[in-house]
Amino acid sequence: MITNEDILHLAKLARLQVAEADVLGYQTDLEAILGYVNKLKELDTEGVPEMAHADGSTNVSREDVAVVCPVDERTAMIGAFPVRSGDLLEVQAVFANRTE
Amino acid sequence: MNPSELTILEAAKLMREKKLTAYDLVSSCLERIEADNGEINALVSVSKTALDEAKAIDARRSSGEDLPMLAGIPLAIKDNIMVKGWMASAGSRILENHTAAYDATVVAQLRAQGAIFIGRANMDEFAMGSSSESCHFGVVRNPVDRERVPGGSSGGSAAAVAAGFALGALGSDTGGSVRQPASLCGVTGLKPTYGRVSRYGLIALASSLDQIGPLAKTAADVAVILSAIEGNDPKDATSSGPYETYLPEIDTEPSVEGVRIGIPKEYFLDGMDERVKASVMYAVRQLEKKGAKIVEVSLPTTEYALAVYYLVMPAEASSNLARFDGMRYGLSAGGATLQETYERTRGEGFGAEAKRRIMLGTYVLSKGYYDAYYRKALKARERIRLDFEDAFKVCDVIASPTSPTVAWKIGEKFGDPLTMYLSDIYTISANLAGIPAISVPCGTADGLPVGLQLMGKPFDEKTLLRVACTQQKT
Known part of the structure; x- marks a missing residue:
């Protein structure tokens, strides 16, 4: 059972602004989808390992060597920053009220 | 013949014999785009440099250079795959x-290889969709019947190939997003084995399921593109890799002699679309006549596959899409x-579908x-992976429909996400198990294309493509 409050809570957790008018729609949709996936409870998975990756490989590592980013790619990525100071990415403060 | 109607193998041969220039080939595709893309909306942007690139290829060929098969071949690239200097919007x-x-x-x-990127292919936002109606850049129309959906999420890639805008295309397939639109538009599309093709530069949906895959008119063309990108x-x-590659230009007389084709009983149930079933079984019988052996197999966990998919995919999507933080x-x-x-x-x-899946993923990953x-x-x-492992002990490939239905009318399923999700019922298992699968056209029902899906053993694209090429020679 998914409630309106659940939708608002999930939206908060997922950092999503959801319009008041859309809440009921999401509630109906998620309720239907979760109702469908609940059939998985019937399936016996006792003793079956969890499948994490399709090819079964684990802990793939590479040589610890620095690879220099080409200048034009670096410039393009910096150019995509919404806000910047020089070549530095500028972000909003994490804490709203500073007490020093 | 209009060059845009050629297959990649045909065009490459004509270019090698100096009977066709890349310039004329690209021009021909650009003319089709000019005439039809306004309505079909398969491409969200068209390259401004394609003709210059084609001229450069022609100059290299004239100077006597031996060029690869794909040199001068126009390809459409799905909007979630990075082409340096191009927009990459993932339909969002x-x-x-x-x-x-x-x-x-x-x-x-x-x-x-000298391939020419002709444009960015339209798609459902972040590859979330089965109809190409959840696109920020507008709905894609099926070139076979413009009142109908082309399938999704690589609907733009499939429609671009079907409409002659490009000779081939790249799509991405997380739960059927290459194969299902290929089926609905009457072209061929392959999801390679997980790991066969690099995902670097693909905007992620669900990282343990995503694979980039080629679309083209024929399985032989798809094999040519695969050999370039794997x-x-x-x-x-x-x-991972390298693995044994299938080269259609060498295997000119493909055979299925002795190949065991498995028919999963769980995929052919009462109530399924009889026209789809008839087309698929006709294609299977043709392969049998050519020497394949048909065996019944069982994939007992099938009925749970869609439920598994709609838990794993949104969980990974909610995590992957967390990076879009402004x-x-x-x-x-x-x-x-x-x-x-x-x-x-x-x-x-x-958009709405992305939000729906992000919230669903957040829910299934939350405490409790x-x-x-x-x-x-x-x-x-x-368990689904083990089902396939068992089935492949008695067969070499598994045949099924790609989609339970032919292309439906635009808007028909759009308001009902769960019904939309059910259109992926035959394709998602291959992603969950990580195995390769291809959709090849196998006739029509009421004038609309039906696709035969063939699934193969991990990294055995060679057998899969050989069977698909044989099927297309019938």
């Missing part, structure tokens, strides 16, 4: 003005606080639900 408002800073590995590989890539730790690239809707900036950016940037949903799904996923 949140990346509407995002320019790719680098080439995806597959794009660099195709570029090295291989281990240090930039994608989940990629801080580093893409849309940034300013807010008074950091939290407000996140919420406004994501609220304005993501993780074991019941996500962990349970990973165990069930292993």
Whole structure:
């Protein structure tokens, strides 16, 4: 059972602004989808390992060597920053009220 | 014949024999785009440099250079695959003005072959969809019947090939997004084995399921594109290889003599579309006549596959899409606080289906639900993989429909997400198990294309493509 409050809570957790008018729609949709996936409870998975990756490989590592980013790619990525100071990415403060 | 109607193999041969120039080939595709893309909307942008690139290829060929098969061949690239200097929006408002800073590995590989990127293919937002109706850049129409959907999420890629805008295309396939639109548009599409093709430069939906795959008119053309884009890539730790490659230009008389084709009983149930079933079984019988052996197999966990998929995929999607925070690239809707900036950016940037899946993924990963949903799904996923492992002990490929229905009318399923999800019922298992699968056209029902899906053993694309090529020679 998914409630309106659940939708608002999930939206908060997922950092999503959801319009008041859309809440009921999401509630109906998620309720239907979760109702469908609940059939998985019937399936016996006792003793079956969890499948994490399709090819079964684990802990793939590479040589610890620095690879220099080409200048034009670096410039393009910096150019995509919404806000910047020089070549530095500028972000909003994490804490709203500073007490020093 | 209009050059845009050629297959890649035909066009490459004509260009090698100097009977066709890349310039004329690209011009022919551009004419088709000019005439039809306004309505079909398969491409969200068209290359301005394609003709110059074609001239350069022709000059190299004239100077006596021996060029690769794909040199001068126009290809469409799905909007979630990076082409340096092009927009890469993944069909989303949140990346509407995002320019790719680098080439995806597959794009660099195709570029090295001299392929010509003709345009960005339209898609469902972040590859979430089965109809190409959830596109920020507008609905894609099926070239076979413009009142109908082309399938999705690589609907633009499939429609571009079907409409002659390109001779081939790249799509991405997380739960059927290459195969299902290929089926609905009457073209061929392959999802390679997980890890065969690098995902570097693909905007991620669900990382344990995503694979880039080729679409083209024929399985032989698909094989040519695959041979160019496959291989281990240090930039994608989940990629592996090299593996044995299928080369249709060498295997000119493909045979299925002795190949065992499995028919999964769980895929052919009462109530399924009889016209789809009849087309698929006719194709299977043709293969039998050519020497294949038909065997019944069982994939007992099939009925749970869609449930597993709609837990694993949203869980991974909610995590992958967390990167769109308005801080580093893409849309940034300013807010008074950091939290407000996140919420406004994501609220304005993501469409309804993306939000639905992000919330679903957040739910199944949250405390108290993780074991019941996500962990349970990973165990069930292993059972699905084991089903295939068992089935492949008695057969070499598995045949089924690609889609339970032919292309439906635009708008018909759009308001009902669960019904839409059910259209992926035959394709998702291959992604969950990580195995390769291809959709090849196998006739029509009421004038609309039907697709035969063939699934293969991990990394055995060679057998899969050989069977598909034989089927297309019938």
